[in-house]
Amino acid sequence: MIDQSDLQKLVGFDASSKEAAVLSLYLDVDPRGRTVEQYRLALRHLLESVNGNATKEDRARIERFVEMEYDRQSRGLVCFSCEAENLWYAFPLMAPVSDTVFTGLRPYIKPLGGIMDTYGRYGVVLVDKEGGRIFVFNLGAVEGITDVVGEDVKRHKQGGWASARFQRHEDEAAYRNLKDAAEITAELVRTGQMRRLILAGTDANVAQFTTLLPKQAQQAIVATLSADVSTNATEIGERSLALIREVDATRKQQLVERLVTTASKDGPATLGLASTLAAGFAGRVYHLVLDDSYAAPAVRCDNCGYVGVEEAAVCPLCEATLRVLPDAADSLVRWAMTQDLEVTFLHDDALHETGHIGAFLRY
Numbered sequence: 001m002i003d004q005s006d007l008q009k010l011v012g013f014d015a016s017s018k019e020a021a022v023l024s025l026y027l028d029v030d031p032r033g034r035t036v037e038q039y040r041l042a043l044r045h046l047l048e049s050v051n052g053n054a055t056k057e058d059r060a061r062i063e064r065f066v067e068m069e070y071d072r073q074s075r076g077l078v079c080f081s082c083e084a085e086n087l088w089y090a091f092p093l094m095a096p097v098s099d100t101v102f103t104g105l106r107p108y109i110k111p112l113g114g115i116m117d118t119y120g121r122y123g124v125v126l127v128d129k130e131g132g133r134i135f136v137f138n139l140g141a142v143e144g145i146t147d148v149v150g151e152d153v154k155r156h157k158q159g160g161w162a163s164a165r166f167q168r169h170e171d172e173a174a175y176r177n178l179k180d181a182a183e184i185t186a187e188l189v190r191t192g193q194m195r196r197l198i199l200a201g202t203d204a205n206v207a208q209f210t211t212l213l214p215k216q217a218q219q220a221i222v223a224t225l226s227a228d229v230s231t232n233a234t235e236i237g238e239r240s241l242a243l244i245r246e247v248d249a250t251r252k253q254q255l256v257e258r259l260v261t262t263a264s265k266d267g268p269a270t271l272g273l274a275s276t277l278a279a280g281f282a283g284r285v286y287h288l289v290l291d292d293s294y295a296a297p298a299v300r301c302d303n304c305g306y307v308g309v310e311e312a313a314v315c316p317l318c319e320a321t322l323r324v325l326p327d328a329a330d331s332l333v334r335w336a337m338t339q340d341l342e343v344t345f346l347h348d349d350a351l352h353e354t355g356h357i358g359a360f361l362r363y
Contacts, residue, residue, distance in 0.1 A: 001138065002091050002116070010080060010112075011337045013087060016105045016302075016323075020084035023050065023058040024108035026100040027066070029092075030075040040066070046101040053103040057083040065090050075140065076115070080107045094140030094237070095119035102327075110330040113337070114292040114345035115139065118248050122222075123194035124240045125185050126229045127201040127209045132181035133229050135236055136193055142233045148181040178205070182212035189217040196220055196247075198240050200227040222247045249347070256350050259289055259358050268363055272355030273298070273328060274309045279361055280332060281307055287360040288336045290329055292345040294356035298328030307331065329357060 029039045047059045058081040076097025080089045102108035124135040131148040188194045197220045199206045262269035270279050300307045303320035325331050336343045
């Protein structure tokens, strides 16, 4: 599993001092769509395509991992290798991955960012009157399950005054059970262990549970589904992953419309690589938005940090020698991550008519 420490190391890694190439590989190993032989063949073709750019040691390291170390339990595989700089990471993921290979002075993290944007931390809370179960998912895999079990609540059938008294007692017990589950859920949201929430249960229980959540946790709710507390983690994972994809598609469509509208009205937004790079260099960007398949070259000055799209050998600001970036979009994503900015990755070339990339600006 990828944690924040791993991600920061990848974002900050730079092999330019030794001019060593980093081999980055993303491989679809989903057994529902590929046999072992099929993804082995895909791996072979990917590595052959970078023969001459990646070292034989790095290609062999990835091949060895896939053949001898990978446990064949995931749907996607992400590897980064640079033996010259002692860099090696292998991340099996339960989230889907598209075949991609890349060589450069830095790890190619843009596809990884897209995976994390869609399938990053979320929680599913199954609630009923006895309490609930809280599932924490990250990149499609369950990271933890918390059972919140309170007082047993069973309706009494006898009538009269005693029945009303028992019903009040049981309503109070159900309220306490839901409140305990809500407090744990709110803490998981507050600490960042769940960025989005899916609630499951009867309409009445979900509605009551929602009112018990603080505003921050209520704002994290993205969807509801029908399930009871006995549903196993595998089923919850499958159903919630499909639901997260649907929610994510709707969110991103709305985001694109807002970005394009804001930019067209000369508001605090920009579209296209050149203007987005300029805004980033000026420190104006707070939310980067780009098509996940978009790649374009640019030039960078390692002395002052200038980045531009025009071909040039010398920096226009400090006259230092410029370095070619094979994928400026990846460089922007890396920069945004180091600044802890929000990054949204779009699918299906959603920004193709407006330059494939853009950003919301601070001013």
